[in-house]
Amino acid sequence: MNKIVDKREKQVENNKESKITKKDLTKSWLLWWLFAETNHSFERMMGLSFGLSLSPILKKIYTKKEDLVESLKRHTQFFNTSGNWGSLIPGIVIAMEEQKSKGNDIPEEAIVGTKTGLMGAIAGVGDTIDWGMWLPIIFSLFIPMAKNGNGLAGILPWLIFMVITLVESYFLFHLGYKSGTASVEKVLESGFVDKLITGASVLGLFMMGGLAASYVKVTTPIKIVTAAKVLNIQKDILDAIAPGILPLLVVVGVYFYLEKVSKNYTKAMLWLILLCLIFGGFGILK
Secondary structure, eight states, rough: HHHHHEEEHOOOOHHHHOOOOOHHHHHHHHHHHTTTTTTTOOOBTHHHHHHHHOOOOOOHHSSHHHHHHHHHHHHHOOOOOOOTTHHHHHHHHHHHHHHHHHSSSSOOHHHHHHHHHHHHHHHHHHHHHHHIIIIHHHHHHHHHHHHHHHHEEEHHHHHHHHHHHHHHHHHHHHHHHHHTHHHHHHHHHHHHHHHHHHHHHHHHHHHHHHHHHHHHHOOOHHHHHHOOOOEEEIIIIIHHOOTTTTHHHHHHHHIIIIIIOOOOOHHHHHHHHHHHHHHHHSSSSO
């Protein structure tokens, strides 16, 4: 009984001491951020990058060569997730490896299982936010600049995106280490991600509506000639009902085609080209 108590007291004492400094974590994060997407292979995907990013810390906490070798082996196996949001996972793994190196009862299977169990869920959240939310919104803000021929419109969006994801990745890496495995539950269950995605979706819809109204140009040149006057369908009727009603109908038509008929964007584009040729050829629309 005394041995068990002594062991627990030793573990508590060990947990208070940490060889890992904030500088170590930042160095590990920087290695992950620089190389996570650079050396993919079909066999291991991000596995080598994961092992590289953890290697300085693993060398510091494992003094025995055999322990270091085993840790490097388990962290260079197959791994694949979001490059930015995925930084949460190496942060968590570092916290687990640190406890294991202190003699706490954390089996290798638990560490590997945590990695593989989280990589899919984190990838789904990260890809949605980074590539489905941030990037389209940022680029849409620079469309007017690009339309005016300003070359910075091809550079500034990527710089802004890089800064956002850089801060995002740094914060999540350190959060993963500080919170351990509980950090994932904290991020996913707090409702923050859902609120962020919902808010961005609303903003994106407003922006897409504004862009559609500004850049989709459809009018009709048809006129009705009577003895009293010439009636311009576009100006006298359609614009009087709702300016921009034809572009709105085109956008809504494309939406319903993709939603109800086929989600094939190539077919939708071909149908648009065909209809433009027909209506334009007969002078119905321009």
